[in-house]
Each structure stands twice: as C-alpha cells, then as structure tokens.
Amino acid sequence: MKIFRWKAVIPLALFALVVVLGWTLYVDRLIRLGVETGGTAAVGARVDLRSARLRLFHGDLVLRALAVTNPGQPMKNLFEADQIVLDLNVRALLEKKAVADTVAVRGLRFGTDRKTSGALPARSKSEGAVTHRGVEDWAKALPLPSLDFQGLGKGLEAIRAVSPESLRTLAQARAVAASADSVKAALERKIAQADPRPVIDSAQALVNRLQGTEARRLGLAGARDAATAVRSILNAVRGARDRVTALKAEVTKSVDSVRSGIAALDRARAEDYAYARRLVKVPSLDPKDISAALVGRAALQRLVPGLFLLQSAKQRIPPGLMPQRSSGPKRTRMAGTTFHFPKARHYPSLLVEFAEGSFALAGRTTMAGDYLARLTSLTTEPAVWGRPLTFLAQRTGAVVGPTGIRVGGALDHTGAIPHDSIKADLDGVGLAGCDLGAAAARVDLGTGVMRLGLVRTGDEVNGSWMIRTDSAGWTRLRDTAAVGDSNAIGSRAWLDALVWRAVSSLRQVEVSAAISGRLASPHFDVSSNIGTAVAGALRQAVAAEVSRVEAQVRAKVDSLVGQQVSAARAKLASLDTGPLKSLTDEQSQLDAVQARLEQRLRGLTPGIPGLRP
Amino acid sequence: MLFLKLLQQLVKALNSEGTPGQVAAGIALGAVFGLTPLMNLHNLVLFGCALILNVSMAGVFLGWTIFIPIGFALDPLFDAVGSALLGAPSLQGIWTTLYNVPVVPFTNFNNTVVLGSVVCWVVAFLPLFFLARWGVARYRATLLERLRKTRIFQAVTASGWYTTYRSLSRLLP
Numbered sequence: 001m002k003i004f005r006w007k008a009v010i011p012l013a014l015f016a017l018v019v020v021l022g023w024t025l026y027v028d029r030l031i032r033l034g035v036e037t038g039g040t041a042a043v044g045a046r047v048d049l050r051s052a053r054l055r056l057f058h059g060d061l062v063l064r065a066l067a068v069t070n071p072g073q074p075m076k077n078l079f080e081a082d083q084i085v086l087d088l089n090v091r092a093l094l095e096k097k098a099v100a101d102t103v104a105v106r107g108l109r110f111g112t113d114r115k116t117s118g119a120l121p122a123r124s125k126s127e128g129a130v131t132h133r134g135v136e137d138w139a140k141a142l143p144l145p146s147l148d149f150q151g152l153g154k155g156l157e158a159i160r161a162v163s164p165e166s167l168r169t170l171a172q173a174r175a176v177a178a179s180a181d182s183v184k185a186a187l188e189r190k191i192a193q194a195d196p197r198p199v200i201d202s203a204q205a206l207v208n209r210l211q212g213t214e215a216r217r218l219g220l221a222g223a224r225d226a227a228t229a230v231r232s233i234l235n236a237v238r239g240a241r242d243r244v245t246a247l248k249a250e251v252t253k254s255v256d257s258v259r260s261g262i263a264a265l266d267r268a269r270a271e272d273y274a275y276a277r278r279l280v281k282v283p284s285l286d287p288k289d290i291s292a293a294l295v296g297r298a299a300l301q302r303l304v305p306g307l308f309l310l311q312s313a314k315q316r317i318p319p320g321l322m323p324q325r326s327s328g329p330k331r332t333r334m335a336g337t338t339f340h341f342p343k344a345r346h347y348p349s350l351l352v353e354f355a356e357g358s359f360a361l362a363g364r365t366t367m368a369g370d371y372l373a374r375l376t377s378l379t380t381e382p383a384v385w386g387r388p389l390t391f392l393a394q395r396t397g398a399v400v401g402p403t404g405i406r407v408g409g410a411l412d413h414t415g416a417i418p419h420d421s422i423k424a425d426l427d428g429v430g431l432a433g434c435d436l437g438a439a440a441a442r443v444d445l446g447t448g449v450m451r452l453g454l455v456r457t458g459d460e461v462n463g464s465w466m467i468r469t470d471s472a473g474w475t476r477l478r479d480t481a482a483v484g485d486s487n488a489i490g491s492r493a494w495l496d497a498l499v500w501r502a503v504s505s506l507r508q509v510e511v512s513a514a515i516s517g518r519l520a521s522p523h524f525d526v527s528s529n530i531g532t533a534v535a536g537a538l539r540q541a542v543a544a545e546v547s548r549v550e551a552q553v554r555a556k557v558d559s560l561v562g563q564q565v566s567a568a569r570a571k572l573a574s575l576d577t578g579p580l581k582s583l584t585d586e587q588s589q590l591d592a593v594q595a596r597l598e599q600r601l602r603g604l605t606p607g608i609p610g611l612r613p
Numbered sequence: 614m615l616f617l618k619l620l621q622q623l624v625k626a627l628n629s630e631g632t633p634g635q636v637a638a639g640i641a642l643g644a645v646f647g648l649t650p651l652m653n654l655h656n657l658v659l660f661g662c663a664l665i666l667n668v669s670m671a672g673v674f675l676g677w678t679i680f681i682p683i684g685f686a687l688d689p690l691f692d693a694v695g696s697a698l699l700g701a702p703s704l705q706g707i708w709t710t711l712y713n714v715p716v717v718p719f720t721n722f723n724n725t726v727v728l729g730s731v732v733c734w735v736v737a738f739l740p741l742f743f744l745a746r747w748g749v750a751r752y753r754a755t756l757l758e759r760l761r762k763t764r765i766f767q768a769v770t771a772s773g774w775y776t777t778y779r780s781l782s783r784l785l786p
Contacts, residue, residue, distance in 0.1 A: 008664040015664065019657070096718035328724045333650045334688035336726030339699040341712035 028052050035063065042316065043078070044129035045069035046118035056093075061086040061100075069118025070111075071132050072305070077114055081357070082107025092347040099347050105357030108373065131315060135308045139300045142524060145284060147293035147439065149490040149542065162276045162553075164560040169268040173564035176261035180571035183254045187579040194247055196240035196586050203233050203593040210600050227604045234597045241590040248583045255575045262572050265565055269557065276553045285538050285546060291511075291531025292524075294499075298434035299513035299526050302465050306454045307519075310420050310461070317382055317389070319413040340381075348381035358396075367405075367429060369398040388412035405429065417458045424452040431467055436530070439499035440478035443509060443530070446471035461519050466512040474504045489545065502537035503530055631669035633753065637745035639663070639672020640679070641738050647680025648687070649730040654719040672745075688726055691733060695725030698732065 031052040039047030050065035063084040070078045083106040092099035120129050164170055210226060318324050328335035355375040361368045373393040379385045388410045395405040404427030412419045431445035448469030455462045478496060511528040642663050646656055663673045699708060711717045721727045
C-alpha cells in the first residue's frame with residue numbers, strides 16, 4: 001500500500017492557495033482590528049484606525065488616520081495621526097514579534113474634537129479602563145481635610161452628639177482592662193503552682209539548724225551528711241529560683257503588653273479629639289489643611305494622568321526576565337493561559353526602537369507653535385531589549401509667548417525593580433481654572449507656569465505639581481452678595497463670604513502639591529497662598545471661638561473616657577504591685593537563702609579530705 | 614445538527630473502500646482537529662499531512678467530528694496539563710528556546726490549552742489508532758452485511774449525495 005497520495009498534491013496546492021488568498025485579503029483588516037482592540041484595551045477608551053496596510057516585501061506597515069480617545073474626556077482625542085509608517089523587522093515577524101526599527105509619524109495633532117464619544121461602556125473591563133478607574137477611585141478616596149465651621153454656631157449642642165461608643169479610647173480602655181484581668185488571673189494561678197515558699201522555709205530551717213556548727217565537731221561522717229543535706233536543699237533552691245526567674249520573665253512580658261495597651265490609649269485619645277472635632281465641624285486653621293480643603297482635590301486631579309501612565313506602565317511592562325503570563329485569546333474554546341518566555345539579546349514581543357514626529361498646533365493661543373516628539377525603546381519586554389523607554393515632546397517654536405514647553409520621561413523596567421519618571425515644564429501656557437471645593441468661588445488662572453514631576457521606584461512614589469500665575473481671576477459661584485457679617489458664625493454663607501473677602505483680591509496664585517510614600521497609603525501635602533490668605537482671615541474671625549470649642553471638645557472626650565482609662569491604669573498598677581512584686585520578693589528571698597546555703601556549705605567542707613565544696 | 618453530521622461521517626467512513634488501518638489512521642489524525650483549538654499552525658500542517666498521506670479522509674472528518682465535543686469537555690484537563698508543562702522549572706530552557714525560534718511561536722505552543730491538548734492527542738494517538746482499527750474491522754466483519762440489507766442503508770446509498778461522494782472519494786480514497 002502506498003504511504004503518500006500524490007494526487008492530493010493538487011487539492012493541497014489549492015488549499016494553500018486559499019490560505020494565501022485569505023491572508024492577502026484579510027491581513028490588513030486583522031491588523032486594523034488588532035490595533036483598535038489592543039489600543040482600546042491599553043488606553044481605556046476607543047482607538048480608531050481607518051486603515052492598515054502591511055507590505056511584507058517592503059518590510060513596512062502603514063497606518064492611516066489613527067485617533068486615540070482621551071479617557072478623561074471622551075469627546076476629545078489624546079492625539080490623532082494622519083499617517084504612521086513603521087519600518088518592520090521581517091525576521092522578528094517570523095518569531096511572531098512586532099519590531100519596528102523606526103516609526104515616522106505625519107500629521108500629528110493633540111486634543112482634537114471627536115464626532116462621537118470614545119468612551120467605553122460604563123463598567124468596561126478592559127485593562128486600561130480598569131486601571132484608569134482604579135487611579136480615579138484612589139484619588140477620590142484619598143482623605144483630605146474639609147472646610148466646615150458649622151460646629152462653631154452650634155457649640156455645646158453639637159458636642160453633646162459625641163457618642164461614647166464611637167470613641168476608640170473607650171473600646172481600647174475596656175480591652176486593656178479585660179486583658180489585664182485575664183493576665184492577672186492566669187499569672188496568679190501559675191504563681192500559686194510554682195510557690196517557692198516550702199523550699200525557702202526548708203532552706204531557712206536547715207541554715208538555722210547548722211548555725212554555729214563547726215565541721216570538726218560533727219566528725220567526718222557527720223560533716224559529710226550535713227554537706228549532702230545542704231547540697232540537696234541548695235539544688236531545690238536553685239530549681240525554685242530558675243522557675244521563679246522564668247515565671248518573672250513571662251509576667252514581665254504579659255505586663256508589658258498591657259503597658260503598651262495603656263500607651264496606645266493616649267494615641268487613641270488624640271484620634272478621638274480629632275474625630276470629635278470633625279463631628280462638631282471645627283476644622284484646623286493650619287494653612288496647609290485649609291489649602292488641602294480648598295484646592296487639594298483639584299491638585300490631586302492634575303496628578304491623575306501621570307499616575308495613570310505610571311500604573312499602566314507597571315502593569316503592561318513587567319520588569320525583569322521572569323516568564324510572564326497573560327490570559328489566552330478569546331475563543332469558543334477555553335482561553336487558557338499564555339506563557340511568555342523572554343530571553344536576553346533576542347527580540348522582545350513588541351518593540352519600537354525609534355519613533356519621531358514633528359507637528360504644529362495652529363492658531364494664536366499660548367499652545368500654538370511647532371513641536372517635536374521623540375520616543376525610543378518602546379517595548380513590552382524591556383529586560384530583553386536592555387534599554388529604558390524614553391519619551392520627549394517639546395516646542396521648537398512658538399507663535400506667541402515663550403517656547404518653554406517640554407514633557408519627557410523614562411520608564412526603566414530593565415531591572416527587577418522598575419524605576420519610572422515623568423517631568424513636565426510648561427512656561428507661559430494657559431492654565432485650567434478650578435473650583436474651590438469647600439467655598440463658593442472659582443479661580444481662572446489665565447497664563448502661567450506649570451511644573452510636574454513624578455518618580456516611581458517599585459511601589460514608592462514621589463511626585464510634585466506646581467502652578468503659578470500672576471493673572472488669576474475670581475468668580476463667585478453662589479450669589480452671596482446680600483450676606484455679610486450679620487450671618488451666623490460658622491454658617492455656609494458666613495464661610496463663603498469670608499473666603500471671598502480673603503481671596504478675591506489675589507492676582508498672584510501659587511499652588512503646589514507633593515505626594516510621597518507607598519501608593520496604597522501615600523502622604524499628600526498641598527500648600528497655596530490661597531490657603532494662607534483664608535487661614536489668616538479665619539484666625540482673625542474665629543480663633544478665640546475655635547479655641548473655646550476645641551477645649552470643650554477635649555473636655556467632653558475626657559469626661560466620656562476618663563473613668564475607663566483610669567480603671568485600665570489601675571489594673572496595670574495592680575499587676576505591677578501584685579504578681580510582679582510578689583515574684584520579685586520571692587526571687588530576692590531565694591537569692592538570699594541560696595547565698596547563705598552556699599556559705600554554710602563552704603564552712604562545712606574546708607580542708608576535709610573526701611568532701612568537695 | 615452535530616448528531617446528523619456525526620451519523621453521516623460514520624456511514625461514510627465505515628463503508629469507504631479504505632482498509633481498517635487507513636480509516637483508523639484517519640480517525641486518529643482527525644482527532645487532533647477536534648481536540649485542539651482549530652486556528653493554529655500545527656493544525657494547518659497536520660491537515661496537509663492528512664491530505665498527502667494515504668489515510669481515509671472520511672476517517673479524518675469522522676475523527677474531527679467525534680472529538681469536537683470531547684475537546685470542549687476536556688479543556689480544563691488540557692489547561693492543567695499545559696500549565697504543568699509550561700510552568701515546570703526543568704522545561705523552562707526548552708520553552709524559552711522554542712519561543713525565540715522563527716515560526717514555532719505561531720503554533721501557540723505557549724498557550725496552556727493548545728499545548729495540553731496537543732500533548733494529550735500525541736499520547737492518545739496510538740491507542741486511538743489501534744482501537745479504531747479493531748472497531749472498524751469488527752464492524753465490517755459483523756454488522757456491515759446486515760446493515761446493507763436494511764431499507765435505510767439502501768436508500769442512503771442510492772441517494773444523489775452518496776453517488777457524488779463516491780465520485781469524489783475516487784479522487785481521495
């Protein structure tokens with residue numbers, strides 16, 4: 001029987017022809033869909049591409065009319081490009097890797113309007129959308145001080161609302177007292193079991209019996225018997241002493257744990273003061289807290305795009321050369337997991353070695369002018385490529401105003417710990433205005449300076465953002481013209497009027513924000529001359545009232561928790577004077593009796609052959 | 614629909630003029646298209662092999678049809694096998710080399726379901742071949758003559774599509 005069916009060569013050739021034909025007809029469409037789907041997943045908003053054309057023999061890929069939606073503003077594009085030509089590495093394509101040696105971008109425009117919204121469905125599960133939501137949720141959840149003085153007007157009435165059960169000190173004091181009780185009961189039981197009194201009494205009796213007895217008068221046999229008796233009781237004393245020492249260490253440890261609980265009561269009380277102060281709505285008059293309350297949320301929002309970029313980079317560009325895993329392709333069958341096995345000095349799965357584009361922003365705005373954008377070493381596996389991603393966009397010529405616009409950064413994921421940085425310096429640009437969250441006013445910042453710097457190393461982030469302008473303009477958001485000093489102190493209208501009086505004459509405005517620490521629980525600081533001005537005005541108006549209410553708040557908290565805290569302290573004192581003191585006394589007695597026994601033993605054995613001391 | 618297709622393939626394969634060995638080889642080879650995710654390079658190569666090798670094409674299609682539901686049902690097993698193999702520290706060197714060799718990545722061997730299903734098919738190939746050969750031989754020795762006398766069989770073999778199939782099967786026995 002023949003193994004090969006040679007007449008099947010024709011159907012096979014036809015089959016191959018169909019495959020090649022299918023490839024030719026559909027590859028461009030598949031690439032377009034791939035760019036749109038992958039881009040949408042990465043950005044978290046729609047990415048549109050009019051056409052893609054792969055020319056394998058030329059080794060290039062031409063993308064036309066690429067539009068990437070701004071995830072924060074779905075009716076705007078982050079950027080649009082008329083044409084992108086990628087010079088592809090064909091050998092890398094054979095390894096299923098997309099490597100572009102150079103990329104040329106033509107017709108690049110930023111912030112263009114979209115005809116249709118590029119937002120994804122409300123709860124899209126694309127990785128980019130999830131990341132963007134995560135960063136926004138994180139920014140919203142970051143606690144900032146509030147500016148609410150309504151407690152001043154209500155005085156004692158509001159203070160009465162402080163419930164004892166909501167105070168941490170009370171719960172903590174009860175827990176400490178209960179812990180002290182259980183520790184005391186357990187220790188007393190153990191001390192009773194290890195009672196050294198019988199041993200001490202026996203030892204005392206023996207010492208008394210041998211008092212004044214000389215070895216020579218006892219004779220050799222008598223001296224030996226006496227020495228044996230002393231050694232035996234001495235061993236019992238040493239054993240009892242060891243038990244008491246071990247028990248004392250245990251008691252000290254238990255008492256220390258209760259003591260640390262007592263120390264925590266002071267911290268809990270400080271938190272309760274702050275809680276009660278918030279409850280009666282008496283915020284801090286510190287300019288930093290007031291700045292955070294007024295412009296903190298707006299400042300945080302300015303950091304969100306940079307943090308989103310760093311977070312996306314962390315997820316999409318894993319550091320090191322460890323095998324990576326991703327979900328398999330979507331299909332009717334189970335998707336499974338796809339493993340990636342990067343290898344140093346080979347092509348990474350995706351690489352754009354060098355991309356450059358120049359573009360111009362038309363018009364006569366402060367942003368209009370000629371720009372240059374450059375990107376190097378964009379890859380999904382930087383450890384394989386061995387070089388960090390760098391990007392830079394800067395203005396090379398301005399239509400009006402200064403030319404100082406420069407945004408750049410580096411994402412270094414070549415090592416085990418990623419190190420990313422973004423820096424933006426914008427001089428003489430139009431600054432977006434912001435509402436003062438806690439007061440009915442809006443500031444339009446006109447033109448000015450903006451600086452942004454973000455550095456992330458591993459999970460640690462350090463960032464700063466600053467704006468400065470000399471041409472701020474103020475708008476009142478609520479009509480509070482009729483209200484004046486006659487408003488009740490602490491009321492919303494009173495606060496709006498006070499803030500307005502403090503800030504409406506400010507032409508020079510500076511806001512700076514700094515973020516540091518682990519991203520999960522960062523330290524966030526805001527300072528601004530707006531906060532300083534408002535804090536000054538508030539101090540003049542309400543400093544005495546705030547001090548009085550604060551004193552009342554502290555007194556109220558003290559009255560609610562004082563009894564329990566005293567009880568807890570008394571329990572600790574009873575531990576110090578009870579089990580611990582009794583063990584210390586017993587240890588001293590054992591030491592004393594042991595010393596006397598050893599002295600007696602030395603008195604019985606000197607110079608007598610056959611008797612060891 | 615799948616049942617009718619299965620019945621059709623069954624009748625075609627079991628009553629073709631191929632030897633039991635050819636039909637069994639076709640079934641064992643066709644199983645790969647049902648067991649593994651279809652759109653992969655290895656399936657393209659194996660389909661070419663099925664065309665060029667002197668195996669029963671009806672057997673290939675029968676194997677394919679039978680193993681589609683089995684493949685779906687066994688996906689969790691394939692995933693587990695693939696995960697174990699791709700995650701095995703001792704095999705990392707092999708996978709890393711293959712991942713960086715031209716053309717091989719197009720087989721999607723680095724996907725757990727693909728690798729697991731291909732390995733399971735390779736392991737099952739010979740048992741499947743011998744089982745199918747025994748089954749086809751037994752069928753032809755015992756059931757075929759009795760079936761030929763039934764009205765349904767005669768109706769099927771007399772139908773237009775069967776005549777067409779016979780004409781085509783002369784091109785690809």
